[in-house]
Amino acid sequence: MTGLGDTKTQSLLDFTHVTDMSMEKQSSQKLDKLIMHVDPNARMTESELSGFLKLYGRYMKERSSKTEIDWNLIKQPDTSILRPYSELPEVGEDAVGVLSKLAVLKLNGGLGTSMGCTGPKSVIEVRGDTTFLDLTVQQIETLNNKYPKANVPLLLMNSFSTDEDTAKIIEKYTDTNVSISTFQQSRYPRILKDTFEPCANPDTAYNSGDWYPPGHGDVFAALMNSGLIDTLIAQGKEYVFVSNVDNLGATVDANILSLLIQEKVDYCMELTDKTRADIKGGTLISYDGKVKLLEVAQVPSKYLDEFKSVKKFKVFNTNNIWVNLKSLKNRFESLELDIIPNPKTVGGKKVLQLETAIGAAMSFFENPIGVNVPRSRFLPVKTTSDLLLVQSNLYTMKSGSLVTNPARQFASVPVIKLGPEFKKVGSYLERFGSTPDVLELDHLTVSGDVAFGSSVSLKGTVIIVANPGSKIMIPKGAVLENKVITGNLHILDH
Incomplete structure (x- = not known):
């Protein structure tokens, strides 16, 4: 780490003293000197500090000697690497034996602020008064009730923003047949983009804007540092299934797990077929003889x-990941995941967040594979457009899982694009008298001041655009099929 030759980095090099010889020695000193803030909860742990210094040191080294990917070395994965889901063998009577080796982990670090909600995103109501977390618990409880000896536990990886609230929320699941554990991912200081100095320093009071959770790739370090990985292994658990808490399609699949156990697969990534909406999603490749996730940034x-x-x-990463716990523990020290410098503006300051992604770990494991799963296993809710889809009659509920309505005659999922007027959940709910019938919908675009009455049916391609200063009110019981509506329209219900 010495001799980088970049004067812009000198202040941070002085700040961290990051060298191979001094990192371990400096950790305890920095813990006391660097991050002694007014709020005692703001202090980094020894493991967090060590992880941050290692990540930062790698970033400063790699930014001065970044190697561009060789496009000619990229090959498409064959069926030995990317397994078709339809060809997986049925687990059969051994389901309880297979499931007894599993733990489920949900990434629960996100807030609902982008959708106008406060607190953890996992408590947004997505089907009636049922939240993301309710559905997850229902799914696992159904498994444990059906296979009592399986005892599939639920782990929630929280961020420092969601940890306290989540601890209170899960109290309502005390009487369920699900063992729930929570742990917190790391908290790292943001870095000033111009000077490469951390925003957090001992001369300023604690400010949450100075800190960030370093991406879902941190799940490996957080599992190790929490000690939960040893607890799970001691319980006889062999695999952990990791997914985003807002992906309603990421349910436990015993057939996938059975394949991993039979073939001693250390790492498995679920991928699904791309549509035009997914063109930037990371994809699976064979690169210079190794299985690798290729991200658009690379x-x-x-x-x-x-x-x-x-x-x-043709496929992209769903972020549904299966990992062998013992293999993770044995390989943890060698996991140097690709660093993603994420630029932000916080409090008027231009900063960088050094993050990692869980998918990048694939190339560090032996015998990694991908499974090309149906689109039904990827139902993320990132926006109110997604929320409309999962709340609609396109899906029915079964034991906490969303199941495609058999009355839907098309394999594809409707494309829904709601304008900024619908961005916040509160505004979205105000603009729909009830969730429209979308069973025969292909595409919906709504822009401007538009509201829908109850019992509206949308079919084919529907485009509704209200001009600035105008309002469009779709009346109760309206049936819109292959319609384009623009301008100003307000029809009173009778």
Whole structure:
């Protein structure tokens, strides 16, 4: 780490003293000197500090000697690497034996602020008064009731923003047949983009804007540092299934787990077929003889169009990941995941968040595979457009899982694009008298001041655009099929 030759980095190098010889020695000193803040909860742990210094040191080294990916070494994965879901063997009578080796982990670090909600995103109501977390608990309780000897536990990885609230929320699950454990991912200081100094320092009071959770790739370190990985192994658990808490399609699949156990697979990534809405999603490749996740940020600019082509790169990462616990523990020290510098503006300051992604770990494990799963296993709710879809009659509920309504005659999922007027959940709810019938919908675009009465049916392609200063009110019971509505329209219900 010495001799980087960049004067801009000198202040942070002085700050951290990051060298191979001094890192371990400096950790305890920095813990006292660097992060002694007014709020005692703001202090980094020894493991957090060590992880941050290692990540920062790698970033400063790699930014001065970044190697561009060699496009000619990329090959498409064959069926030995990317397994078709339809060809997986049924688990059969051994389901309880298979499931007894599993733990489920949900990434629960996100807040609902982007959708106008406060607190953890996992408590947003997505089906009636049922939340993301309610559905997750229902799914696992159904498994444990059906297979009493399986005892599948639920782990929630919280961020420092969601940990306290989540601890209170899960009290309502005390009487369920699900063992729930929580642990907190790391808290790292943001870095000033111009000087490369951490925002957090001992001369200022604690400010949450100075800190960030370093991406879902941190799940490996958080599992190790919490000691939960040893607890799970001692309980006879062999695999952990990791997914985003807002992906309603990420349910336990015993057939996938059975395959991993039979073939001693250390790491498995679920991928699904791309649509035009997924062209930037990371994809699975064979690179220089190794299985690897290729992210859009790694693609040279001249190959971006080729990367986004649905014809060449046909699948993308759902972030549903299966990992062998013993293999993770044995390989943890060698996991140097690709660093993602995420630029932000916080409090008027331009900063960088050094993050990692769980998918990048794939190339560090022996015998990694991908499974090309149906689209039904990828139902994320990132926006109110997604929320409309999962609340609609396109899906029915079964034991906490969303199941595609058999009355839907098309395999594809409707594309829904709601304008900024619908961005916040409160505004979204005010603009729909009830969730429209979308069983025969292909595409919906809504822009401007638009509201829907109850019992509206949408079919084919529907585009509704209210001009600035105008309002469109779709009346109760309206049936819109292949319609374009613009301008100003307000029809009173009778």
